[in-house]
Amino acid sequence: MYIYLSVLNLLSITVVMAQLQQGGPDEKEKTTALKDLLSRIDLDELMKKDEPPLEFPDTLEGFEYMFNEKGQLRHMKTGEPFVFNYREDLHRWNQKRYEALGETLYNDAWQFLLESLWHVIQELSLPHGKIITKYVYELLQKECHLKKATLPVDATESEPKSFIFMSEDALTNPDKLLVLIHGNGVVRAGQWARRLIINEDLNSGTQIPYIKRAIEEGYGVIVLNPNENYIEVEKTKAQVQLSSDSSDEPAEKKERKDKVQKETKKRRDFYEKYRNPQKEKETMQMYIRDNGSPEEHAIYVWDHFISQSAAENVFFVAHSYGGLAFVELMIQREAEVKNKVTAVALTDSVHNVWHQEVGKTIREWMRENCCNWVSSSEPLDTSVESMLPDCPRVSAGTERHELTSWKSFSSIFKFFSEALEAKNTSVKPTPTRRSNRIKYEEL
Numbered sequence: 001m002y003i004y005l006s007v008l009n010l011l012s013i014t015v016v017m018a019q020l021q022q023g024g025p026d027e028k029e030k031t032t033a034l035k036d037l038l039s040r041i042d043l044d045e046l047m048k049k050d051e052p053p054l055e056f057p058d059t060l061e062g063f064e065y066m067f068n069e070k071g072q073l074r075h076m077k078t079g080e081p082f083v084f085n086y087r088e089d090l091h092r093w094n095q096k097r098y099e100a101l102g103e104t105l106y107n108d109a110w111q112f113l114l115e116s117l118w119h120v121i122q123e124l125s126l127p128h129g130k131i132i133t134k135y136v137y138e139l140l141q142k143e144c145h146l147k148k149a150t151l152p153v154d155a156t157e158s159e160p161k162s163f164i165f166m167s168e169d170a171l172t173n174p175d176k177l178l179v180l181i182h183g184n185g186v187v188r189a190g191q192w193a194r195r196l197i198i199n200e201d202l203n204s205g206t207q208i209p210y211i212k213r214a215i216e217e218g219y220g221v222i223v224l225n226p227n228e229n230y231i232e233v234e235k236t237k238a239q240v241q242l243s244s245d246s247s248d249e250p251a252e253k254k255e256r257k258d259k260v261q262k263e264t265k266k267r268r269d270f271y272e273k274y275r276n277p278q279k280e281k282e283t284m285q286m287y288i289r290d291n292g293s294p295e296e297h298a299i300y301v302w303d304h305f306i307s308q309s310a311a312e313n314v315f316f317v318a319h320s321y322g323g324l325a326f327v328e329l330m331i332q333r334e335a336e337v338k339n340k341v342t343a344v345a346l347t348d349s350v351h352n353v354w355h356q357e358v359g360k361t362i363r364e365w366m367r368e369n370c371c372n373w374v375s376s377s378e379p380l381d382t383s384v385e386s387m388l389p390d391c392p393r394v395s396a397g398t399e400r401h402e403l404t405s406w407k408s409f410s411s412i413f414k415f416f417s418e419a420l421e422a423k424n425t426s427v428k429p430t431p432t433r434r435s436n437r438i439k440y441e442e443l
Contacts, residue, residue, distance in 0.1 A: 056100040060131060071202035082198055100131065132197055136190045136206055140165050144211045146223065151297075152289050153304050160231045160288045164301060165189055165223040167211075170309060173220035176420070177311035180207050181224045183320030183350075184294060189225035192319055193402035204406040210317060213413060220311060224301055226294035226325060230285040298325040299332055306340070307333075313342040313423070315416050319405045323349025323372070330362050338365055343419035345412040346372040346391065347404040353390045366391040371415055373408035375401050381411055 057063050064076045073082055140146045146165040155161045170177060182192055191197065196205030203209050207223060214221050291297045306314060318326045323346040330337050349372050353363055370391035376384050380397030394411075396404035 056097055058131065060135065063131075067202060072200065073198050132194055133188045133191075136188070136197070136208075139202075139206070139208060140190045140211070140223065144208060144215070144221075146211070146221065149305070151291055151300065155289070160286045162225055162228040162288045162291050162297075163189075164225050164305070165221075166305070167215060167221040170220040170222050171305065172310050173218075174310045175312060176217075176219040177222065177306070177309050177314045178210070178214040178219040179222045179224065179306060179314060179316045180210060181226060181294075181298065181316065181318040181322030181325060182207070183322055184227060186227070188227060189223050192405045196402055196406070204403060207405075209406075209409060213409075217413070219315070220309065222301070222305060224297065224322075226297040226322065228288070229292050229294075229297070230287040232283040233286055234283055294321060294325040295328040298329045302329055302333060302336070307336055311340075313420055314340050315342055315419075316344040317347070317405070317412060318344065318349060319347045320350055320401070323347075324351040324356070327351040327353070327356055327358060327362075327366075330365075331356065331358060334359075334362060341369070342423055343416050344370040344391075345408070345415055346370060347396060347408055347412075348373070348375050348401050351390070353388055358390070363389050369419070373404055373411065375399050375404055380407065 060066055061076075065073055065082065066076050068074050074080065075082075141148075144165075144167075146167055148163045149166050151162045151164065152159075167173075182189075187194060190207050190211075191205065192207060193205050198205075211221050211223070290300045316326055326344060326346070326349075344366075353366075358366075367390065372391050372393045373396040374384055374393050375398060376382070376395035377399055378384065378395035378397075380395060382395040384393040384395055386393045396408045398404060398407045
C-alpha cells in the first residue's frame, strides 16, 4: 500500500501502546515489546515506501510541457494545463514534481499575507523553481535583448554575487528610463507571479510585455532582482562544530540544553528529510554585499545605475513589496528621487507611510507623482478610497493580487505619457484618477 496506510498503521500501534500503559504488569510487558518493535522501524524508509524516486527533469521538454503561441503552459501531447495529481495518492511526490517546475503552492490570499508581512517571515525558505526562472532569464536576453549586470559592481571573484538586467541604452538613453521591481517571495527578475506563468500565461506572469512596450516607446529599461539576497553554501565540519560549542554556559546547564537541542534537531531533521529528502547536507547563507534585502538592493541599484543614467525622466513600476522598497528608497534618497523620477506606478503595493515613517514632503510628492492600482471589484481606473495619506488609489480591474500588474498594463503606460506631457508643458495632468483625493494635509 501507499505511504498513508503505512503511517496509519504506525499511528494504530501508538494508540495501542497508550492503552496498554494504563493496564497492569502484563500490559506493561506488551508495551515494552511494542516499543522494541517500533525501535526497529526505520521511519524514513517507511515514509518513502512504494514512492517513486524524487528525480525530475531539468527542462520543460523533459516534463513534456511547453508554452504555446499564447504563452500558456500546456502538455506537448495532450494540450492540457499542468496537472498536480499526476500520481494518485502520492501527494509528496506530486508536490515535489510541482515544486521542480516552479509552482509556489500557496493560495492567492496566503501569498498576499506573506508578502504583506515580509519583515516577519523573511527567513522562510521557499522553492526557487529553477526551470521557470532559467526560462524567463533566457527570454529576457533573447527576446528582449537585455544584458546582465553583476552586483556588487566591484565584486571579487570569491564573494557572493547577484545581477540585474538592463537594455543596451539603459544608462545612455537621454530621454526615458523604465525601472521594474517585482514583489517578495520566490519570484526573480522578470517575473510578477510564477503561479500565473504556470497556470495562465507568460504575458500575465512576467514583465516581458512591459519591457517590450517600453523599448518600442523609446525607454531604456532596468529590471531589478530584489529577492536574490544570498547564496547557500555547504557548512564545513568545523563550522558545524563551532556553532554547537560556542556557548560559555555551565557544563550541567549546557548538557541539559544539548539534550533538548538534540531531540529537537532529530525531530526537525526527520521532518525536513520527509519534506525535502534531496537536501542531505547542512548549509549556511552568505549574503550578497549591500544587497541583503529588497530595500538594500533598490538603494544599491539606484546609487550605482539609475542615478548615473543619462535619462531626464525615470519611471518606476513596483508591485506589492516592490512598492515598499521604492518608498524606502525615497526615504533614503529623497532629493535625488524627486529630481530624477517623473512618475511611479504601484500595483497593489504593501507600503505603509506610517510604519515606514514617511515624512510630509515625501507624502506630498507621492500624491502628485504616484498612483497605486489596487486589487478591487470596481472597473479599471475607478477611484478607490484610502485612509492612508499617500498616493491616489485606483482599481486594477481585478480582485486577484498577483494579476494587478497585468490588468493595469495599458493604464500605467497612459499614466506615464500624461505625466511626461504635463512635465513638458508645465501643466498638471487631468485629475481623472485624483478627483476623489482626500486633503490629508488638513487632517
